[in-house]
Amino acid sequence: DDPDSIVENSVYSYIGDGARVMSRYMNDLTNAWVVVLACGVGVTFILSYFWLFLLKLFAPLMAWLVIITANLFSIALTVLLYMKAGILAADDIDAFVGTDYADDLPDDFDSSTRNKDTLFICAIVATAFTVMLIALTIFMISRVKLALRCLEVGRKALSKAPQVMMYPATFPFLFGVGFIALWLFAIVHVFSMGDIEQRSCTIDSSEAAFIGLGANPNCGPTEACQCGYDVEVDNQMKYMGLYFFFALLWILAFNNGFTKLVVAGAVAPYYWNSGEMQDKPLGSSLKDAFKYHQGSVACGAFLVSVIQFISYMLKFLEKRMKVLSTNSAVRYIWYCINCCVHCLKRIIAFITGQAYVMIAIEGKGFFASAMRAGSLIASHAMQSAAVQIVGDSILALAKLSVVIGSGVACIAILENKEYYHGNFKVTSPLTPCVVSMVISYLLASKFFAVIETSIDTMFLSFCLDCEMNGGKPALAPPVLHAMMNEDDE
Structure with a gap:
């Protein structure tokens, strides 16, 4: 041959x-598109609203389970490190606890034969962390109560205006998808503007070339056209590509910021009206946001997009710099720079998010609102930490369960016999399941971001109310008033 x-x-x-x-x-995706949409959209909304109902009944239980579990895991890890370091034995634990399980433990819990000094240092660090975590948990008990009350008030506000829950998954979501599609269309045209040039390569006339593998299927076996063709990308196209990429980041950040502002503006009156929702909250918030606050959102989105752009450029340079793979000092410095940029990105994202909430509450400009939000959070730092930890933990668990539930529902439906044969045959549920879970993740992120924004709005409103009224929330809904009365007693 x-x-x-x-x-x-x-x-x-x-x-x-x-x-x-x-x-x-x-073909699998085409045949199962109804199932994909039903699970990715329908199941997601059903499970999300089910979680909203669970928050009404079991939010305190879920919060304390998360906190207690974190403490137990920290204690267990510390004990395990001491056992691996040879400081503790299973018999010592049995003697302390009063049990007799030492013989039932697997050999993995026995003392390690190597790296005992390193394990001992790790055990000391884990001990310090565990002690601080337990002390912080005890100190944060009252703050956790405030976080749970803010969560409850935020949930009640959304139950009074259920249309707010649907808003991010409608116009903002469709706008984001549509803009990304338009951006892809534009960027393809930008990089197709260059001149087409033939590659240069050596053609061996003694051997038959791969005719047709080049750009021209009619090319002869020894002709230079077998080398193929490239589109020349000049500097102008590169600059235009960077401009389009920054525009993508800015517009998407604006879309997210505007959505957060609208949601915060819709639920904020619930707090300041002592638990009474205004008429047409979503419409009023949209009107105010369009009329007064687009510039503020654009300013915050610009800051977010700048730091995102810098972060992406650093990742691009990291892949192009060969010195990172040969020089450990340069690699260490580069990792430190990346870490600082990542922290700065998280800080700016947090500050701009809180600034949008304050814009919705007070109606001031971006920088004034950012400073006011920063001042309120700094003066209520421990309460803010409790709200963020409790809220983020519960909502992350909820989002994960919704996405997994969507995937399980998709697989369960595709296991029916009608998808094994006939016109709707699916060779594997993998692709429909993955697409369904991606859609579910996008929608669940939008859904639970509304709850997160509502919680942040109630907390900042509470802080502002306390600042305006001598440390007591004079205008708070009854739930928060009841908590303050309990603390006074």
Whole structure:
């Protein structure tokens, strides 16, 4: 057999196999598109509202379970490190606890034969962390109560205006998807503006070339066109590509910020009206946001997009810099820079998010609202930490369960016999399940971001109310008033 023919057939076979696999995946997705939408959208909304109902009944239980579990895991890790370091034995634990489980423990819990000094240092660090965590938990008990009350008030505000829950998954979501599609269309046109140039390579006339693998299928076996063609990308196209990329980051950040502002503006009156929701909260908030606050949102989105752009550029340079793989000092400095940029990105994202909430509450500009929000959070630092930890933990658990539930529902439906044969045959539930979970994640993120924004709005309103009225919330809803009365007693 001709070696060149074998190689050529192998190349075509590889491409053909990949194309067949992709075609099968697309056919599965086409045949199961109803299931994908039903699970990705329908199941997501059902489970999300179910979680909203669970928050009404079991929010305190879930919060304390998260806190207690974190403490227990920290204690268990500390004990395990001491056991691996040879400081503690299973018999010592049995003697302290009053049990008799030492013989039942697996050998993995026995003392390690290597790195005992390192394990001992790790055990000391874990001990310090565990002690601080337990002390912080005891100190934060009253703050956790405030966090749970803010969560309850935020949930009640959303129950009074259920249309607010649907808003991020409608216009903002569709706008984001539509803009990304338009951006992809534009960026493809930008990078197709360059001149087409033929590659230069050496053609061996003694051997048959892979006819048709170049850009021209009619190219002769020894002609230079077998080398293929490239689109020349000049500096102007590169600059335009960077401009388009920054515009993408800015517009998406504006969309997210505007959504947060609208949600905060819709639920904030619930606090300041002592638990009474205004008429048409979503419409009023949209009107105020469009009329007065687009510039403030654009300013905050610009700051967010700048730090995001810098972060992406650093990642791009990291892949292009060969010195990072050879020089450990440069690599260490580069990692420190990346860490600082990442922390700065998280800080700016947090500050801008809180600034949007204050804009919705007070109606001031971006920088004035950012300073006011920062001042309120700094003066109520421990309460703010409790609200963020409790809220984020519960909502992250809820989001994870919704996404997993969507995937399980998709697989369960595709296990029916009608998807094994006939016009709706699905060779594997993998692709429909993954697509369904991606859709579920996007929608669940929007859904629970509304709850998070509502909690932040109630907390900042509480802090502002206390500051305006001598440390007591004079205008708070009854739930927060009841908590303050309990603390006074």
